[in-house]
Amino acid sequence: MRRLAAELDTGPASLYVYVANTDELHAAVLDEMLGLVGPAPDEVSARWTDALVRLLGSYTSILVGHPGLARSALVTRPSGPNYLALVERVLTLLRRGGIPDDRCAWGVDILLLFATSIALEHGTRLKAMDPAEDEEALARAIRQATANNYPTIVALGDDLLSGTPQSRFGWHIRVLLAGIAMTPRPPLDDEHGRS
Amino acid sequence: MRRLAAELDTGPASLYVYVANTDELHAAVLDEMLGLVGPAPDEVSARWTDALVRLLGSYTSILVGHPGLARSALVTRPSGPNYLALVERVLTLLRRGGIPDDRCAWGVDILLLFATSIALEHGTRLKAMDPAEDEEALARAIRQATANNYPTIVALGDDLLSGTPQSRFGWHIRVLLAGIAMTPRPPLDDEHGRS
DNA sequence: ACCTGAACACCGTTCAAGT
DNA sequence: ACCTGAACACCGTTCAAGT
Numbered sequence: 001m002r003r004l005a006a007e008l009d010t011g012p013a014s015l016y017v018y019v020a021n022t023d024e025l026h027a028a029v030l031d032e033m034l035g036l037v038g039p040a041p042d043e044v045s046a047r048w049t050d051a052l053v054r055l056l057g058s059y060t061s062i063l064v065g066h067p068g069l070a071r072s073a074l075v076t077r078p079s080g081p082n083y084l085a086l087v088e089r090v091l092t093l094l095r096r097g098g099i100p101d102d103r104c105a106w107g108v109d110i111l112l113l114f115a116t117s118i119a120l121e122h123g124t125r126l127k128a129m130d131p132a133e134d135e136e137a138l139a140r141a142i143r144q145a146t147a148n149n150y151p152t153i154v155a156l157g158d159d160l161l162s163g164t165p166q167s168r169f170g171w172h173i174r175v176l177l178a179g180i181a182m183t184p185r186p187p188l189d190d191e192h193g194r195s
Numbered sequence: 196m197r198r199l200a201a202e203l204d205t206g207p208a209s210l211y212v213y214v215a216n217t218d219e220l221h222a223a224v225l226d227e228m229l230g231l232v233g234p235a236p237d238e239v240s241a242r243w244t245d246a247l248v249r250l251l252g253s254y255t256s257i258l259v260g261h262p263g264l265a266r267s268a269l270v271t272r273p274s275g276p277n278y279l280a281l282v283e284r285v286l287t288l289l290r291r292g293g294i295p296d297d298r299c300a301w302g303v304d305i306l307l308l309f310a311t312s313i314a315l316e317h318g319t320r321l322k323a324m325d326p327a328e329d330e331e332a333l334a335r336a337i338r339q340a341t342a343n344n345y346p347t348i349v350a351l352g353d354d355l356l357s358g359t360p361q362s363r364f365g366w367h368i369r370v371l372l373a374g375i376a377m378t379p380r381p382p383l384d385d386e387h388g389r390s
Numbered sequence: 391a392c393c394t395g396a397a398c399a400c401c402g403t404t405c406a407a408g409t
Numbered sequence: 410a411c412c413t414g415a416a417c418a419c420c421g422t423t424c425a426a427g428t
Contacts, residue, residue: 001401001403002400002402010412010413011412011413011414011415012402013404013405013412013414013415014412016403016404021402021403022402071266074312074315075315075316075320075323076332077332078333079336081344084336084337084340084344084345084348087345088344088345088346088348091348092347101350101354104347104351105354106354106357106358107370108355109355109363110367113313113316114309114312116312117308118308120270121308124269124270137271137272137274138272138273141275141279142274145279149276150279150283152290152299153286155296156286156296156300159296159297159300160300160303162383163381164384167381167384168301168304170381171380172305174374174378175302175374175375175378176370176371176374178373178378179370179373179375180370180374183366183369183373185366186362186365186366188357188362189359189362196422197419205394206393206394206395206396207394207420207422208393209393209394216421216422217421217422
C-alpha cells in the first residue's frame with residue numbers, strides 16, 4: 001500500500017478511495033496479471049493431462065514472482081474475469097478428459113488451490129533465502145534421523161528430497177488428475193444451500 | 196515476537212538470544228504443538244486410507260487455529276522431532292497401503308503440503324472475516340457468470356461451491372491417495388545430488 | 391559474557407481537516 | 410463532495426550501551 005502510494009506520489013490514505021483493503025488490491029492486480037496466462041498454442045491438440053500441467057504451470061509461474069499475491073489468492077479466492085476464464089479453461093480440459101461433472105466441480109478447486117500453494121511456497125523461499133542454505137535444516141534432520149526412531153524415513157533416505165521442483169510439480173498435477181478421475185464424491189450431507 | 200516478549204516481561208530484543216528469527220520461533224512452537232497430534236487409538240485396525248484422512252485431519256485442525264504457524268510451515272519446512280514423527284507415521288500408512296517406496300517418498304510431501312495449505316486457507320479466513328460475508332464475492336461472480344463467456348462454469352453452477360469443508364477435505368485426501376497409488380514417478384533427470 | 395532499551399525501518403488503516 | 414496529511418497502532422530486527 002505505502003509502496004504503491006509512494007509510486008503514485010501521494011499518501012497511502014488515497015488508495016482507500018479505490019480499494020477497501022490490501023487483499024482487494026491484490027485481487028485486482030492478480031486478475032490483471034492473469035491476462036497473461038499462457039496463450040496455449042496447442043491446448044486443443046495436446047493430451048488433456050499435458051495441457052493441464054502446462055496451464056497450471058504457467059499460472060504458478062506467474063505467482064511465484066509475487067508471493068504476496070499468492071498469499072492473498074489462497075486466503076481470498078479471486079473472482080475477477082480473468083480468474084474465471086482460467087477456471088473455465090481448467091473445467092473444459094477436465095471434461096475433455098472424461099471426468100464426470102461433479103468431480104470437475106470439486107477438482108478445479110483442488111487443482112488451483114494446489115497450484116497457488118506451490119507458488120506461495122517456492123516464491124517466498126526464493127524471496128527469503130540465498131540458495132544452498134535453502135532446505136538445509138530438513139535435509140540435515142533427515143540424514144541424522146536414526147533408524148531407531150524413524151525407520152521408514154531412514155529407509156527412504158535421500159529419495160524424500162529427490163527431483164527438481166519442475167519434475168515434482170508435473171507429478172503432483174498428474175497425481176491430482178488421476179485421483180480426481182477415480183475418486184467418487186461423497187454424498188452431500190444436507191446443508192440447506194451451502195455452508 | 197513483540198507479543199511474546201511482552202508476555203515474558205522483557206523487550207523483543209531478548210528473544211533473539213534464543214531464536215534467529217520469527218520463522219525459527221514458529222517452527223519450535225509448531226513442533227511443540229505437534230506433540231498433541233492424534234494419539235490414533237485405532238490407527239492399526241482402521242483402513243489405511245481412513246487412518247490417513249484422520250491423521251492429516253488432526254494435523255490440519257491444529258494448524259487452523261494458528262494460521263501464522265501454517266504459513267511458516269508452508270515456507271520453511273519444519274524439521275523438529277515431532278514433525279519427523281508425523282512424516283514417519285504417514286510413510287508407514289502409505290506403505291501399509293501397498294504404495295511403492297518411491298511414491299511414498301514424494302507422496303508424503305504432497306500430503307503434508309496440502310494439509311498445511313488447507314489449514315492456512317481456512318485459518319486465515321476464520322481470523323479475517325465474520326461468517327456469511329465469507330466467500331460471497333466468488334459465489335456472486337459464479338452466479339452472475341453469463342453462459343456466453345463461461346459456459347462450463349454456468350453448467351456446473353452451485354456444485355462448484357457445494358459441500359462442507361470437512362467433506363471436501365476427506366475427498367481431497369482420498370484423491371491424493373488414489374493418485375499417488377497409480378501415478379508412476381517420472382525419471383529423475385540427473386541432478387548431481389539434489390537441486 | 392550475557393542481556394536489553396531504544397531506535398530503525400518498515401507495515402495497514404483511520405479520520406479529521408483541508409480544498 | 411472528494412481527497413489526503415498526519416497520526417494510530419502495530420510489526421521484525423539490530424546494536425550500542427548497560428550490568
